[in-house]
Amino acid sequence: MSQNSHIQSEFQQDDLYCSFLEHLPIAAAILDREMKYLLTSQRWLSELGLEGQDIIGRSHSEVFPQFYEPLAEAYQYCLMAAVGLCLEEQFQQIDGLTGWRQWMLHPWYSSAGVVNGVILVSEDVTQRKQAELALRQEHKQAEEAMFRLAAIVESSEDAIMSKTLESIIVSWNHGSEALFGYTAQEAIGQCVTILIPGDRINEEAQIIEKLKRGERVEHFETVRQRKDGSLIDISLSISPVKDATGKIIAASTIARDIGARKQAEEAMSRLAAIVESSEDAIISKTLDGVIISWNRGAETLFGYTAQEAIGQPMVMLVPSDRINEEPQILEKLKRGERVDHFETVRQRKDGSLIDISLTISPVKDSTGKIIGASKIARDISIRKQAEAALQESEVQLRQKAADLETTLLELKRTQTQLVQNEKMSSLGQLVAGIAHEINNPVNFIYANFNPANEYIQDLLGLLQLYQQHYPNPAPEIQNKSKKIDLDFLVKDLPKLLSSMEVGADRIKKIVLSLRNFSRMDEADMKAVNIHEGIDNTLMILQNRLKAKQDRPEIEVIKQYDNLPLVECYAGQLNQVFMNIISNAIDALEDPDQSRTFGEIKRQSCQIRICTEMVSSDRVQIRILDNGCGMPESVQKRLCDPFFTTKPVGKGTGLGMSISYQIVTEKHGGSLSWNSIPGQGTEFAIAIPIRQSKQTACKAGETHLS
Numbered sequence: 001m002s003q004n005s006h007i008q009s010e011f012q013q014d015d016l017y018c019s020f021l022e023h024l025p026i027a028a029a030i031l032d033r034e035m036k037y038l039l040t041s042q043r044w045l046s047e048l049g050l051e052g053q054d055i056i057g058r059s060h061s062e063v064f065p066q067f068y069e070p071l072a073e074a075y076q077y078c079l080m081a082a083v084g085l086c087l088e089e090q091f092q093q094i095d096g097l098t099g100w101r102q103w104m105l106h107p108w109y110s111s112a113g114v115v116n117g118v119i120l121v122s123e124d125v126t127q128r129k130q131a132e133l134a135l136r137q138e139h140k141q142a143e144e145a146m147f148r149l150a151a152i153v154e155s156s157e158d159a160i161m162s163k164t165l166e167s168i169i170v171s172w173n174h175g176s177e178a179l180f181g182y183t184a185q186e187a188i189g190q191c192v193t194i195l196i197p198g199d200r201i202n203e204e205a206q207i208i209e210k211l212k213r214g215e216r217v218e219h220f221e222t223v224r225q226r227k228d229g230s231l232i233d234i235s236l237s238i239s240p241v242k243d244a245t246g247k248i249i250a251a252s253t254i255a256r257d258i259g260a261r262k263q264a265e266e267a268m269s270r271l272a273a274i275v276e277s278s279e280d281a282i283i284s285k286t287l288d289g290v291i292i293s294w295n296r297g298a299e300t301l302f303g304y305t306a307q308e309a310i311g312q313p314m315v316m317l318v319p320s321d322r323i324n325e326e327p328q329i330l331e332k333l334k335r336g337e338r339v340d341h342f343e344t345v346r347q348r349k350d351g352s353l354i355d356i357s358l359t360i361s362p363v364k365d366s367t368g369k370i371i372g373a374s375k376i377a378r379d380i381s382i383r384k385q386a387e388a389a390l391q392e393s394e395v396q397l398r399q400k401a402a403d404l405e406t407t408l409l410e411l412k413r414t415q416t417q418l419v420q421n422e423k424m425s426s427l428g429q430l431v432a433g434i435a436h437e438i439n440n441p442v443n444f445i446y447a448n449f450n451p452a453n454e455y456i457q458d459l460l461g462l463l464q465l466y467q468q469h470y471p472n473p474a475p476e477i478q479n480k481s482k483k484i485d486l487d488f489l490v491k492d493l494p495k496l497l498s499s500m501e502v503g504a505d506r507i508k509k510i511v512l513s514l515r516n517f518s519r520m521d522e523a524d525m526k527a528v529n530i531h532e533g534i535d536n537t538l539m540i541l542q543n544r545l546k547a548k549q550d551r552p553e554i555e556v557i558k559q560y561d562n563l564p565l566v567e568c569y570a571g572q573l574n575q576v577f578m579n580i581i582s583n584a585i586d587a588l589e590d591p592d593q594s595r596t597f598g599e600i601k602r603q604s605c606q607i608r609i610c611t612e613m614v615s616s617d618r619v620q621i622r623i624l625d626n627g628c629g630m631p632e633s634v635q636k637r638l639c640d641p642f643f644t645t646k647p648v649g650k651g652t653g654l655g656m657s658i659s660y661q662i663v664t665e666k667h668g669g670s671l672s673w674n675s676i677p678g679q680g681t682e683f684a685i686a687i688p689i690r691q692s693k694q695t696a697c698k699a700g701e702t703h704l705s
Helices: 003-013 015-022 042-047 065-081 126-155 174-180 202-212 259-277 296-302 325-334 381-469 475-484 486-518 530-540 570-592 597-602 632-636 655-666 693-704
Strands: 027-032 037-040 085-092 098-109 115-124 159-164 169-172 217-225 231-242 248-257 281-286 291-294 339-347 353-364 370-379 526-528 555-559 566-568 606-615 618-625 670-676 680-688
Touching: 015 027, 015 042, 027 042, 037 042, 042 115, 065 085, 065 098, 065 115, 098 126, 159 174, 174 248, 202 217, 202 231, 202 248, 231 259, 281 296, 296 370, 325 339, 325 353, 325 370, 353 381, 381 486, 475 486, 526 530, 530 570, 530 606, 530 618, 566 570, 566 680, 570 606, 570 618, 570 655, 570 680, 655 670
Parallel strands: 555 606
Antiparallel strands: 027 037, 027 115, 085 098, 098 115, 159 169, 159 248, 217 231, 231 248, 281 291, 281 370, 339 353, 353 370, 526 566, 606 618, 618 680, 670 680
């Protein structure tokens, strides 16, 4: 048996060793010089995770390969130097965290005094190491905190100082210098009373008494004096400072300038007074729409007290049909937008609705973040009622104005019709009278042409027989024959009589044209020849068409289609032809006043009259001239009653207005025009061949009126 086997056998058989190892408060094992296990305690197996394993005779490097390298060198040194060693190493625990283990090595000797191995003791010192590290970290943090605190104190805008219980200043930061005007060199060692005005000197003694009792002075607002003598409002927070035994030995003071805050508070107080006394409802709310302030004006306007309203959702004021307004307003506020003079309807506590005007502004915190909204609501019910009354009044006035305009238009039309009826009646009576008076003598003359012609022929025959049978009359008869040029008289007398007959016939036709134009005996609508009416009109206007000393004849070009008889009021339709052709003659004569006869002759004046069938039941009469034309402004007002471009005394402004009514209202037709300044004008009259009963009835009523 080897020496190691002998030693192992001895340890295994010696119950005393086993009992010793098992009762050790720490894990222990005995190893030989080759670092093989000879004996282990149960604690060793359990703490090192080997419970249930037999490691006796096995090498430490085999059992704990992770713990071998750190121990191998120390193990050899312990055997060689025969001294005890202690070392620590880190290891990874089962939970993945870092742990620490302490190894203690002690050599053990044989009875001969030879070092035969090492007693190895293992202890998990993770908790202790963590406590040590935590303590070091705390010390480090405390030092860092002290440095940071010193930096904060020095860089603070507040005045931070310390003093003894005798009120002697012992520290003085940069904020103190800025606030009070004294440098640290000037202030340290001085009594704090250098900062206290005379009327506040008793405050220091009271503060010291509180500090001695261990009490703090929190946010004590007072007045202090700067180096230059000016007074400032400050807030003091003073704490007692204790030594290690708990004895109070000094005081630390933080002084803050509250001048701006005081001013802000005064401004806020004034603002609060204004808000509270305002007749408008002034309300503030969160972005969730919850009411957080409610002034007296809001109580009056909506009927809720502040106690009832604060904490409630703003939608309690919104009628159901306006419920979508509040989310839209909140979205605008979240974008930082104002809502100005938004007029809407809100609901009071009693359920009644009121018209209000809302002005809503976003409210921001010190960082600029929008945290709520302020709202001003103004009752505009009276204004709304006034606006509604005004609108109703305006509607009534507009209606009255429209009615008046309609009445005036009807009056003008009636006046125009009366004037025209009177004019046509007078003209008809005048034409009928003249025609009658002319017609009688003309008929008398015309009726005697045949007997006179027969008598003259008889006398001429007798004269011829006399000359035949008495070729040599008395000298006196011969002289008389020569004097009167009997031969010429015999030849010319029949011609003279024929010329007189032609003149009488012309007068007869003119009289007939006058009667046909006026149509006084034909008040009813009849089927007539349109061309006849146009020709009668041209005959009456013949005097204006023929050549004059200062201008050649106005050429009338007629292009008549084969038209059927047309049902119409012939006299009134003739009047339309008369108005349009007369205006065409005026348009042709006006520019001729500035042209020579030769210029006019080279560019002859023309009036073209065209008739045609435009459909199976409608005819059209177009009257064109190559005159001066009309500007757009005149065309727009062409048919307005009493509108005229002619000089006073030359036109009444009724012709085209009456013509338009005759064509459109009495005949159910249309009157249109197209004019180009400098080139001429075209009028188009379109009327049905057969009049409907409705149009004829309406025209008949107008005629009777």
